[in-house]
Amino acid sequence: MTTPNLPSAMLEADSPPLPGGPSADAVVLSNVSKRYGRRRGVTALTEVTARFPRGSMTAVMGLSGSGKSTLLQCAAGLDKPSSGTVHLGGVDLTRLSRRKLTVARRERAGFVFQSLNLVPTLSVAENIALPLRLGGHRVDQARIRQLAERVGLTDQLRRLPDTLSGGQQQRVAIARALIAKPEVVFADEPTAALDLCTADDVLALLRQAVDELGQTVIVVTHDPLVAARADRALLLDRGRLAGIVDFPEPGQLATALRQFGRARS
Numbered sequence: 001m002t003t004p005n006l007p008s009a010m011l012e013a014d015s016p017p018l019p020g021g022p023s024a025d026a027v028v029l030s031n032v033s034k035r036y037g038r039r040r041g042v043t044a045l046t047e048v049t050a051r052f053p054r055g056s057m058t059a060v061m062g063l064s065g066s067g068k069s070t071l072l073q074c075a076a077g078l079d080k081p082s083s084g085t086v087h088l089g090g091v092d093l094t095r096l097s098r099r100k101l102t103v104a105r106r107e108r109a110g111f112v113f114q115s116l117n118l119v120p121t122l123s124v125a126e127n128i129a130l131p132l133r134l135g136g137h138r139v140d141q142a143r144i145r146q147l148a149e150r151v152g153l154t155d156q157l158r159r160l161p162d163t164l165s166g167g168q169q170q171r172v173a174i175a176r177a178l179i180a181k182p183e184v185v186f187a188d189e190p191t192a193a194l195d196l197c198t199a200d201d202v203l204a205l206l207r208q209a210v211d212e213l214g215q216t217v218i219v220v221t222h223d224p225l226v227a228a229r230a231d232r233a234l235l236l237d238r239g240r241l242a243g244i245v246d247f248p249e250p251g252q253l254a255t256a257l258r259q260f261g262r263a264r265s
Contacts, residue, residue: 024053024054025051025052025053025054025087026052026053026054026088026089026183026184026216027051027052027075027086027087027088027089027183027184027216027218028050028051028052028085028086028087029048029049029050029051029071029074029075029084029085029086030049030084030085030086030087031047031048031049031083031084031085032045032047032048032049032071032074032081032083032084032085032086033045033046033047033048033081033082033083033084034067034070034074034079034081034082035082043239044067044070044239045067045070045071045074045081045239045240046239046240047084047240048067048071048084048236048239048240048241049241050071050234050241050244052075052184052216052218053216053231054214054216055210055214055215055216056210056216056217056230056231056232057206057207057210057216057217057218057219057229057230057231058217058218058219058230058231058232058233058234059219059220059221059226059227059229059230059232059233059234059248060072060218060219060220060221060233060234060236061221061222061224061227061233061234061235061236061253061257062222062235062236062237062242062257062260063222063237063257063260063261063264064222065238066236066237066238066239066260067236067238067239067240068220068221068222068236069188069220070239071220071236072186072188072218072220074086075088075184075186075218076088076105076109076111076184076186077093077096077101077104077105077109078105080093080094080101081094088104088108088109088183088184089108089183089184091104091108106131106134106135106180107135107180107182108182108183108184109182109183109184109185109186110131110176110177110178110179110180110182110184110185110186111173111177111185111186111187111188112170112173112174112177112185112186112187112188112190112206113173113187113188113189113190114188114189114190114192114193116161116169116170116172116173117173118161118169118172118173118176119161120160120161120162121160122160122161123157123158123159123160124148124153124156124157124158124159124160124161124164124172125144125148125157125158127161127172127176128144128147128148128172128175128176128179129144129179130176131176131179131180132179132180135180137180143179144157144175144179145157147175147178147179148175150175150205150208151171151172151174151175151205152171153168153171153172153175156168165198166193166194166198167194167195167198167201167202170190170191170194170198170202171202171205173190174202174205174206174209178209178213178215183216184216184217184218185206185209185215185216185217185218186218186220187206187217187218187219187220188220189220189221189222190202190203190206190219191203191221191223191226192223199226203226203229206219206229207229210231217230222257224248224250224251224252224253224254224257225250227248227250227253228248228249228250228253230248231246231247232244232245232246232247232248233245233248233253235253235256235257235260237260237263238264242256242260243256
């Protein structure tokens with residue numbers, strides 16, 4: 001089935017690579033495919049090539065089953081592609097042993113998930129510091145306080161996660177993702193379980209991390225309003241890169257998703 005016609009403001013998926021070479025990109029995927037199972041397996045990604053510039057926010061969008069989360073997992077080293085290469089901070093993740101991959105992921109990636117994955121028995125401050133402790137690094141209390149202030153948790157550092165609201169817990173997750181100054185923060189549907197106002201606050205924090213800290217953020221989302229906060233959006237359709245949108249607008253993205261849906265029916 002052919003890819004639907006995309007809005008004219010959208011760059012085609014086979015456009016030339018972004019300028020600047022590897023040093024300008026925090027993550028580079030080259031011809032990445034991912035298949036689960038063998039004979040009757042499922043192909044989640046097919047020959048996806050994409051670059052994620054440093055100091056920018058990129059949204060990865062698509063309908064359910066388009067391969068969004070699989071792309072994030074491969075880009076972050078949480079899963080290995082069946083073929084192709086993934087460079088994170090200049091390191092080829094596909095060539096690393098399991099042990100070295102764990103270290104690279106810990107040192108180079110921060111994570112914000114819908115499920116949060118906060119440790120319930122640790123305080124807010126201890127949850128924020130967890131990546132440093134796991135990596136054997138000195139815990140910088142001043143940086144913890146600095147990040148807590150940035151995300152609005154200055155008065156919550158001694159509390160346990162289950163005493164916080166959902167939005168406050170997501171703020172803890174963002175501070176934890178930033179504490180080790182990773183190459184990239186990966187966020188998988190970070191606002192899906194939040195109300196609109198709280199979701200907007202969380203997105204504003206991720207945007208600030210890009211604009212004020214120079215952080216690279218990759219957000220997986222199905223929501224055009226979320227993706228519109230990014231500098232660019234990558235659109236996936238049935239495991240393939242279908243388009244790239246610079247300075248995306250909600251209506252533009254919603255139109256593209258509707259076209260993908262009609263093409264499936």
